[in-house]
Amino acid sequence: MDSILDPMPASVSENLKLFQADLSSKIPAKALDRNLLIATWNIRAFGNLTRKWQSQEDDSPKRDLQSIVCIAEIISRFDVIAIQEVKSNIRALRDTLKLLGDHWSLILTDVTKGSAGNGERMAYLFDTRRVNLSGLACELVVPKEWSSGVDNHVLENQFVRTPYAVSFKSCGQTFILVTLHIKYGKKSSDRIAELKWIAKWLADWAGDINAYHQNLITLGDFNIDERGDLLNKTFLEEGLYVPPALQNEVVTRSIFNETKYYDQIAWFMNNQHVPNLSLEFKTGGHFDFLSTALTNRDLTKQRLSFMLSDHYPLWAEFRL
Template sequence: MPNYTGIKRIADADKRKRIVRGIKALRAGLASGPHPLPAKSANDTLLMASWNIREFDQGSKAGFRDEEAYYYLAEVIDHFDIVAIQEVRKSLYPLQNLKRLLGSWWDFLVTDVTLGRSGNSERMAFLYDRRKVDFTGLAAELLLEDAMPVNQDVPQMARSPYIAGFRAGWAYFTLATVHIYYGKGVAVDPRRLGEITALASTIAKHAPDFSSAAVYAPDSKPARDNLLLLGDFNIFNRADVTMEALTAAGFKVPEPLQTVPGSNVDKNKHYDQIAYYKLLKGMRPTGKAGVFDVFEHVYREDQASEYDAERVEKPGRSFRDWRTYRMSDHLPMWVEFAIDDSEAYLDGLAG
């Protein structure tokens, strides 16, 4: 459970009660609904998530995120073992504050700021629970070896993908998290398609170089471990060519994620994805996955009047829009993997 001792120091009794109700509502919501989140296990499973947290900085267009929002963010993240986070901005306070709330057994890895107008001064990060997940030492930002296929004047992606290696149970896995260029609000923006195509083909070509397992076996021939790509791809529909660019390169979306709702607030766009490259070893999808709608439980539309005083600095902004700067305009996407391969190992020993 996150550290909630600070709640008792909130002077506004109504706000204090609302935060407690919100935390309890999130817990109940995560455990129920069409895609209930299973409880974290000690050794058998890994709960992996991806979440684009809108303008995750010390301040935002809607004002500073206050303690209420951080308690809600921490409550959701605490239900997972590892989370890839996109849209972290210059200030590291948000990640540091989340780590403080989540507990000393949580840690994070974060990139430097991506410079340039299209980079939007963003970072990418991994938050992980060290009671389950070990960082293997591999961490790098990916640079393309060739110019973008659709625009030779754009040599690299708008935001550098972040690659890091981890181990949990019997599974070694390398994660590459991305925030793909959005561009025009159409299903197929040329630069967006170019980024996804270049990213998928580059990672597929150099897959053995991203091996976490090699860290633990330096004298053996490098072999690819589990390689997963996750983050905000800004894919509108699973049938679009932007999605086909991923699958054509050999990436597969776990079957239980192929039927979940969209990850935007209206659940009609499939911006966020989690996919693995070709085959998995030492880990396999359990069949449990989903997208969690935080706004069914906190910052609900029927609560809009409760936040009138906090929204006074931004007159004219709708409550539906304002609340996305407190939580996000994306919903967290998650999938569960089985990571206990002991039976297969014992069978192998028996010949």
């Protein structure tokens, strides 16, 4: 059995050089004490893997060691990244951490039980040379007192996959990240209740923490099909703000459909339309890995989606 720390085959090493150059051309470099790079990525069914450098047709799962090399290389470009669809089996996650090195750490939830939760958990991976935990880790639960509904959208149960909040510190700046993965449902209207209640919860919390000069940022897979109504009726109504750089049509989310708007990074604006952040947003985007990932192999887009993901990573750069 191959190991992620074994010497790479020549074809994998050559592809990695191409992949690294592509990343460097599209994502800002880490600058000591000057910037903070935050990302979110739904990594499709991020659980088990086949410990071969290149999986074969009869292997299951299809994700292999070369896939992990690419995943780890993407993650390494950020200071902290929220990951959705981490499964109960964390073999792929463990190998990713081995490759990233001892200066990387993680914090994650337990597995969501029940068929609706799809056996998933959420995780944060972070570069401890630049970011550290600052003490808070919690899951969002709706109080019973709120059971009357928001604009006639009643959340009959708790969130299917409980949003996960963790606080971090970098260069004296404290920030709280809240990651989520909204249940897709059968139609877009099925998502409104969860989206509105999470937005209300965050708005209520943001009002409490601003006195402490902290930063509240929500990020993850909102499962919003298209730009427009669903986002406007839920998150934006509560004052959450998605910067224009991340609303740009060229910043796509899905490898299969450029119109999809699943993943978001957002924060609150005050009454003067000024961000409720002490961090200054610089720029953001996605990383389209299709042109360079695993190009030494003749893979269909469908197969690549199970090896890397069907989502692109979404990122934001802040000035410290």
